[in-house]
């Protein structure tokens with residue numbers, strides 16, 4: 001063989017191996033950030049509301065905060081974020097190999113980091129900070145203490161949320177691809193199968209739900225051949241994974257579907273960039289989730305789904321049915337440790353096709369087009385890429401109850417997912433001009449009104465929303481509530497003071513949550529805000545000396561209603 005040909009062969013071999021195996025990750029670089037074996041309450045790619053879980057959740061040993069969290073590898077602290085929700089207290093460590101590790105929901109930081117953060121909070125006069133220290137400031141060795149496990153931010157119990165990201169682009173990657181290990185010999189659990197009747201342009205016509213028969217460990221089936229009145233169908237599986245020693249239902253890693261032993265659809269949860277994580281709403285059966293039936297993984301890809309987790313096969317997993325020939329469908333589900341479960345069943349087309357009528361809707365739009373709806377006192381604009389597939393959208397209106405300053409406008413269905421914000425404009429009726437500043441676009445769901453904010457212009461209130469449903473105009477003239485939880489005029493010996501702050505209604509869309517500030521003797525003081533507990537906490541330090549003081553705490557809601565708490569106290 002000529003040298004040139006050898007080079008060509010080598011180059012194509014390299015290309016093939018990269019293509020089939022995907023990028024390689026270093027498997028001996030990172031260690032778990034806890035100095036013990038761990039149990040997980042969440043896996044990478046697990047299905048969560050509006051996103052794929054971007055890391056692993058490590059359970060605390062005894063259900064309490066305070067366990068030591070250490071650096072997964074050598075590096076430096078590149079970012080420190082403090083927020084009342086989300087990741088709470090979070091540390092980001094950049095490593096010289098091009099990856100970043102993230103440690104979230106920490107109870108508190110290591111002493112030197114905590115002092116730096118507090119200084120910045122006083123400098124910026126803000127509790128929520130997003131800091132990027134110089135690379136030389138906090139250099140860390142592998143295993144060095146960085147903070148303590150906790151429950152800060154949007155966390156429902158003490159745990160450590162741990163991520164590994166590619167530093168460039170901050171793309172979260174499955175941490176178990178880096179050689180980290182958790183004992184797991186339990187096979188994934190497969191709950192139910194759903195079959196969707198699909199039109200040629202993949203509009204959903206009907207859906208059927210089937211319980212599965214477990215015939216052996218990891219083996220599931222449906223006894224009878226499915227006979228469906230549809231030209232083409234898609235499938236979805238409700239499936240989760242348990243691990244050794246923990247009751248938690250975590251996410252699966254991989255799914256592969258074959259029809260008559262021919263690969264038709266597969267996905268693997270290796271990487272999900274934040275820019276695409278909301279496509280979860282297209283990956284799952286959103287309507288089933290809305291109806292509280294849990295998370296179903298679709299085994300076919302909707303046209304507007306831009307996730308990169310799928311392999312490309314003909315028809316994207318959509319299966320044509322034949323009346324004279326039943327096909328064998330086999331769906332295999334894997335966890336990251338290679339435990340496998342499989343469901344196998346047969347399906348054919350039924351002679352009765354009466355269920356295959358596309359339901360009529362007043363409007364229709366798909367993922368590529370846009371749609372503007374104009375009705376009496378109501379407008380709605382759905383932009384390109386807001387929907388995931390060809391979708392029927394209905395509109396109707398009815399009189400609304402008292403306290404509403406417009407009719408109730410029903411647009412679409414709460415079972416239809418929206419990827420992007422759409423705009424809703426409603427013309428207020430009989431709204432006194434003095435109340436205009438306090439009026440908002442509200443979404444009514446089971447008697448509860450949610451404030452979606454909105455601006456008044458040209459006779460209409462316009463708000464951005466990412467849910468279809470029932471919208472109306474309402475006003476909010478009620479101030480937030482401030483309730484002292486740990487406070488009295490005699491604070492001698494107290495380590496902290498606490499106040500609960502609450503509002504009269506929930507917010508959605510782009511409406512703003514409660515904003516607050518606290519001053520003692522006219523000077524700004526740090527109040528840590530835990531949004532899930534509605535709690536403000538000030539920890540006393542040398543900034544407030546012994547003696548008499550006055551505290552002023554102000555809280556403001558989205559519509560500018562203000563509450564004030566003003567008292568004197570002795571420390």
Ligand SMILES: [Zn+2]
Nearest residue numbers: 042056057161
């Ligand atoms: Zn998590």
